[in-house]
Amino acid sequence: MPTVLPVTELQRNTAALTDEAMRTKEPIYLTRRGKAAVVLLDAAEYDREMSYRKAIIEREKSVYAGITRGHEELRRGESVSLDETLSQLADKWSL
Incomplete structure (x- = not known):
């Protein structure tokens, strides 16, 4: 409390x-x-909290950028179907 x-x-x-x-x-x-x-x-605790917050924000920005990149690739028709991806993985790993 x-x-x-x-x-x-x-x-x-x-x-x-x-x-x-x-x-x-x-x-x-x-x-x-x-x-x-x-x-x-406490100042050290405040710094830890702010560092943690900053790390979370940076990670969220990175995730959002990746999602945005994926949407742009889909919009431009640069996507690969799941079946094609699974086939490529199977070929690469000899599955």
Whole structure:
């Protein structure tokens, strides 16, 4: 369960909350008027999260580019039927 505190708690106990975030590697949600306002997170954990997010985005872009390339090849009539592909594979691998 994430820690949720009013933002005034950060003003009163900055060092303690910073230590907790660094120790637990978990986010601390700070609220203003009962609504989420900011998140306090260990810097190394933040960097890991952003690195992971970036890797996912790059992979998704690569997949999307491949799908787009395939659609363009189909549009240009540069496709090969499944039967032809299976035959080529069988010939290549002597199946």
